[in-house]
Structure formats: structure tokens, C-alpha cells
Amino acid sequence: MSTTTTATTTKLWGGGKSPFDVEYGKLMMWYFLMSDALTFGAFLISYGTIRFSTNGWPDPNKVFKSYPFAAEGVNAPLVFVSIMTFILIVSSVTMVLAVQAGKEMKKKAVAINLILTIIGGIAFLSCQAWEWNHLHSEGAWWGMNPFLNADGSASSTNFTNYFFTITGFHGFHVLSGVVINIVMLIMTLTDQFEKRGHYLMIEKAGLYWHFVDLVWVFVFTCFYLI
Amino acid sequence: MSHTATHEDHSAEVKKEVTKVTIILSVLTVIELALGFYMMGIEAAGTRLLIKGTIVILMLAKAFYIVAYFMHLKHEVKNLIMTVCVPLCIFFWFITAFLIDGNSFRNLRNTYDPHFKEQSTIKVEKKEVEHKEAKEEKVEKKEGLQLDAPRTAD
Numbered sequence: 427m428s429t430t431t432t433a434t435t436t437k438l439w440g441g442g443k444s445p446f447d448v449e450y451g452k453l454m455m456w457y458f459l460m461s462d463a464l465t466f467g468a469f470l471i472s473y474g475t476i477r478f479s480t481n482g483w484p485d486p487n488k489v490f491k492s493y494p495f496a497a498e499g500v501n502a503p504l505v506f507v508s509i510m511t512f513i514l515i516v517s518s519v520t521m522v523l524a525v526q527a528g529k530e531m532k533k534k535a536v537a538i539n540l541i542l543t544i545i546g547g548i549a550f551l552s553c554q555a556w557e558w559n560h561l562h563s564e565g566a567w568w569g570m571n572p573f574l575n576a577d578g579s580a581s582s583t584n585f586t587n588y589f590f591t592i593t594g595f596h597g598f599h600v601l602s603g604v605v606i607n608i609v610m611l612i613m614t615l616t617d618q619f620e621k622r623g624h625y626l627m628i629e630k631a632g633l634y635w636h637f638v639d640l641v642w643v644f645v646f647t648c649f650y651l652i
Numbered sequence: 653m654s655h656t657a658t659h660e661d662h663s664a665e666v667k668k669e670v671t672k673v674t675i676i677l678s679v680l681t682v683i684e685l686a687l688g689f690y691m692m693g694i695e696a697a698g699t700r701l702l703i704k705g706t707i708v709i710l711m712l713a714k715a716f717y718i719v720a721y722f723m724h725l726k727h728e729v730k731n732l733i734m735t736v737c738v739p740l741c742i743f744f745w746f747i748t749a750f751l752i753d754g755n756s757f758r759n760l761r762n763t764y765d766p767h768f769k770e771q772s773t774i775k776v777e778k779k780e781v782e783h784k785e786a787k788e789e790k791v792e793k794k795e796g797l798q799l800d801a802p803r804t805a806d
Contacts, residue, residue: 445729445731446728446729446731446732446735447728447729447731447732448728448729448732453732456732456735456736460736460739460740463740464740464742467743467746468746471746471747471750471751472750474747474750474751474754475750475751475753475754476754477754478751478754478755478757478758479753479754479755479757479758479761480758480772481758481762481768481769481772481773482772487688487692503688503689503692504685504688504689508681508685511681512678512681515674515677515678515681518718518722519670519674519722521722522670522722523667523670526663526666526667526670530663574776575772577775578775578776579771579772579773579774579775579776580771580774580776632723633723636718636719636722636723637723639718639722640715640718640719640723643711643714643715643718644711644715647684647707647708647711650688651684651685651687651688651704651707652704652707652708
């Protein structure tokens, strides 16, 4: 009897200090982000596999060449998407500042930086909404591809299907991130974190927000640059 | 007193790091975009592949800076770094295997499926033409109706 108890106690981790030295929620956020990375990875690798198995593919510079309030036949590839990329990088920076302000227990700085992050997120979503609307007006949608391959041959709908699915999935993540940040802002303004004595929740929201930025780095490269 | 002083020192240090990483990310993005613009005028497949490879390396560098500094992973305990990074090594196999598979499928089809090969070499007119024709037909039909109208009145 006594030997079995000692056997089980030696097999289990005895508690005390966490081997990862982070709180439970943050560790679980890291695990969630790992699984999400695999989901996005699977999407992008599927896109790559199909692209590698096809002879022709549309030229992104001829597809994404317009921006809001531009003239009809404008040819400005990469311009609008670089603005979107910088919006997301800047919103990531304000999120880092919000997390840092939270560590220093500065409520006002947390609130200001969270508001800036939310504005950045909404700006990015607006840009994406405009781009989707613009492409749709050109006849592109799931199952519809008006763009020819770069070499002038007929294209399949793979290009638009992957584009709308993957940017849509990313956009949905941005939307969730904005909602999470708004919740964090409300909790900050109603002094919930002050009462708890720490702003650890902001750090978890921050991890998610940076992950969204990280995914955009990959989506931006895979769809617009190469 | 001394505690608050170190606290502020640390804060200044973090701000410095954030500024540094922001500049690095912006510069890397600008280089990526410059390569993207440069690639537009290039036809040679080999050079294009080289530029694309460079862009991918820059992309990985950006990812490293975001994860290491913005997500703070570099300053975490080594156990946590390993727990997060080691499982993601599956991507080495994942990317290599699937891209090779896609490439092999294309080669097989080009060799054994003449229809596939032929379809991808035929140049087609822009698809908008179909769209216009459809519109013109509609207009003709409308005119036809208008012409018909007085005839039925007679």
C-alpha cells in the first residue's frame, strides 16, 4: 500500500513553481496559438501545393492594383496592400506598449494604447472590406475568377477560392482580436484589473493580437509578393 | 526609492527594444516591397525564383522578430521556448513534402495528360469580352421589344 503511494507521488509533478514560469492562461494561449499556426499553415501549404501542381497562375500585380478613390484604369500594384501591412505593424506596436504599460500598472497608458490598437484593427478590416468589395465588383468571388494566368492562358478558380478563404479566415481573426481588445478596454476602464492587482489579461490579448500580425506577414508574402 | 529607479530603467529599456524592433520590421517590409516592385520587370524564371527566395527569407526574419520580441518569447524560460518551437518543426516536413508532391503531380500531368498540357498553353482572350457580349444581347433584346411595341399597336 505504502509503496504504491510513493510510486505515484514520485511520478507526478509535485506542484510549486511552474516549469514554464508563466501563469496558466498565458501558457494555454501559447498552446492555442500553436494549434492556430498549424491551421493557417495547412491552409497556406494547401495553396502552395495547388499552385505548384498548376502550369499557370494569375499575376498578383495585375489583380491587386487599385486603391480606394482611384481612377478607373489605375495601375498601382502593391500600394494598397503595403498600407494595410503598415497599419497592422503599427497596431502591433501600440499593443506592445499597452502590455508594457499594464506591467507598470499605468491605467491611462493602457487605455490609450488599447484604443489606438482597436483603431488600427478597424482600419485594417475596413481596408480588407474595400478590397473584397472591389474584387467582387470585378467579378471575382468563390467559384468565379475573371483574371487570366500570367502567361495569358485560361485560369481556374483556385486562385480566388484560396485568396478569399485565407484572407477571410485571417480577417475573421482580426475581427475577433478587435472584439477581445474592446473587452480588454472596457475591463481596464471599469478598473477590473486595478482590483485584481495585475494586468496579465492584457498580455494574453496581446499575444493573440501579435499572432494575427504574424499570420498577415505570411499571407501578405504568399498572395501579394510571390 | 531604488526599486522605482530600476523599474523606470527597465521601462526605458523595453521602449528602446520596441523602437528598435519596429524599425527593423519596417525596413524589412520596405525591402520586401522594393524586391516586389523590382520583380515586376523581370521575365527570367531563375532570377524571379532567386528574388522570391530572398523575400521568403525576409518574411521568416520578420516572423522571428515578431515572435521573439513582440510576443516576448525570447525573454521566456527555455522550457517554454522549446515547448512552443519544437512541435512547429513539423512544418519543415509539411512544406517540403507537399510542395514536392504538387510539383510532381504537375510533371506527371504534363507528361501523361495531353489535354492538361494543351489547356495550359492556349492563350485566351480576356474573359470580360463574354461579359460585354452578354450585355449587348440584352440591349438588342430591349430594342427589339421597343420595335415590337408599335407593331402590335397597329
